[in-house]
Amino acid sequence: MVRPNDHTADAGHAPAPAGPLVVAVPDGAPDDLGAADRDGRPTTLELAATPALDDLVASGRPRRVTTIPEGLPAGTEVGLAGLLGLTVDEPAARGRLEAAACGEPLEAGEAAWRLDLDPPEAPPADAVAAIGRALAARGARVRALGGHRLLLVGPAAWGDGPPGPHQTGEPLENLVGGPLAEAAEAAACALRRSGVDARVWPWGRVGGAHGSAPAVLGREVDVVAGSPAAAGLAALAGASVHQVPTAALDTGEIAALVREAPSDAMLLVHDGRPDEAAHAGEPPAKVAAVETFDATIVAPVAAALRERGAGSLLVCADHGCDPATRSHTRAPVPAVTWHPAARTSREGEAAPRATERAVAALPAEPVAELVAALAGGSLRTRGALAGATGPRGGGVVAS
Template sequence: MKYVILVGDGMGDYPVDSLSGRTPLEAAKTPNMDWIVEHGEVGRAKTIPDGCEAGSDTANLSILGYDPAGVLTGRGPLEAASLGIELSSADVAYRCNLVTLSGQEPDVVMEDYSAGHVSTDEARALILDLDRGVGNDTFQFYPGVSYRHIMVWRDGEMDVNTTPPHDITGRAVGPYLDRMGSSEPLLELMHNAASLLKDHPVNRRRMKMGEKPANNVWFWGQGNPLRITPFKEKTGLSGAMISAVDLLKGIGVYAGLDVINVPGATGYLDTNYAGKVKGCLRALQEVDFVYLHVEAPDEASHSGLLDEKIEAIEAFDEKIVGSVIHGLKA
């Protein structure tokens, strides 16, 4: 028996007045998911256990059969694993967003948690310069994809009150920085990073083109290394992970899955859907199951873009669900 898990991350939502009380998923045209409903079995699962914060880390671990409350320390170490970063038990990996902050003190606002979805090439240049300019033996920066990166605090502080930047878009950041006040080293690092990024050539070029500058970093999602039983040891099944984002790749690393890197997978609407499907079908020749994850609906949700969210759901249905069904029938 072969298995495929297709995840359209963030597709769920609340009813929207402009959609006549429907959710984006209800409003989207999804003939292939409808076909599965008609010809398969439908169930409901609670992927966010009581007491756990809602997030892609929690939900995707749950889908794979892990108890987030028992294994999850934070998303940082998962993303670090995807990047091949070695952590000791005392090291703390923080998710490091490149963000756009606007306004003047004390009214600085989180304008964009993704710095306008800064490109991976631009972001890499910024993060490497941050590591050279403000990093040291204690604080180390590692480039990831687009705005998503890692900062490792060697022998660092775990108990810091951090906030996901996508949860505070359009809000003043002062109160959330105050919550981090117990960790003066982190606040100083952010201040130094802002000074370096302010006049960086990448940001000067972006502003000249009318794009949002990546003018600061934002730390959150910290954790120590996880202890997870390999998936095959739990289930007897071999598997593979396909995703654009380091969080899911890191889950794959910890779970002992084959992590398949698809060229052109971006985590957004312009991702390489065909490449993901091709990788899935090819992997099924070697392993028992494939976990194919698409980030685009979640990104549109965090940005508050209803039309793009519906577009992302419809693209997932057509280019992932439909193509996988067709490939499995062939």
């Protein structure tokens, strides 16, 4: 479950806190507060009933956290890296994350891209095999990732692909040419011969050096990942990864992970459901997803930490995603830090909530530094994760 540490303890760092650090991540949970105000609507976090989270805020500390550094795109590739304590110079390449998530090795000189079928339908196995034969002649290979998603591995010299089909309204022909476009066309031809009529969209930057050693975090890090991007990022960061479909996050298993985590470990639980509902443009579904996150992740994690009487908890989204625009947001996100002995006196104050509006006046804290401080200054990275470099370990945030 938790893989053995392969680093030596850094002398001179502050002693680790007495229990595990748990980070619970509702992907994309905050809305765009400015857009909500213009439309005169409450945000998802304001609408959702989140008794477990409210309880943490009452005795813990609400915060406002910058998860997307200036100049970087808002997304899990950037925001979740920060929640793993990594500082990010550029987002990890999407195809590389997908390859890491499914354990597909990349050789020197190779890169990975996503290939998405449009309209989104899952190709039958014989069609995937036909694509594989067509692309083998070009020195590339494919692998089914589930649903309409395929992984393409080929020469890194093919270069960057365009953004994902959901991120642009442009026709593919305007965005990519050369061998990557030709490979996508060959894949579409192979599909047609197998009776599947779909366009094939290759996407994702190449980015970063390949084949480098994974980064090593200063704590043993266990990640429950609710999406391939989260799983790939955690794998590249050197964490041990449990990838589970977001609908199947098991409350009992999560509580057991918290109960059994070594006291110097970090456990990150990522829930992709709020982001999925926001991309689908379904506000009620997003409210339901946030309520599910509260009931099935925050509540059991807090209960398990109370039972241990030790450890600490950070609840923080990786970025926002507004259900009206269906797009990611880069504003600082509301968050809360809490530990089982936390007692904040709020006499005469209304109970605060961790919503966009409620934390709007707080100073924004950079996420990697906050995580490093919560980890007792021991969180650090070594080696090279493309697009994410450290260490920020030892960086202490005034609390």
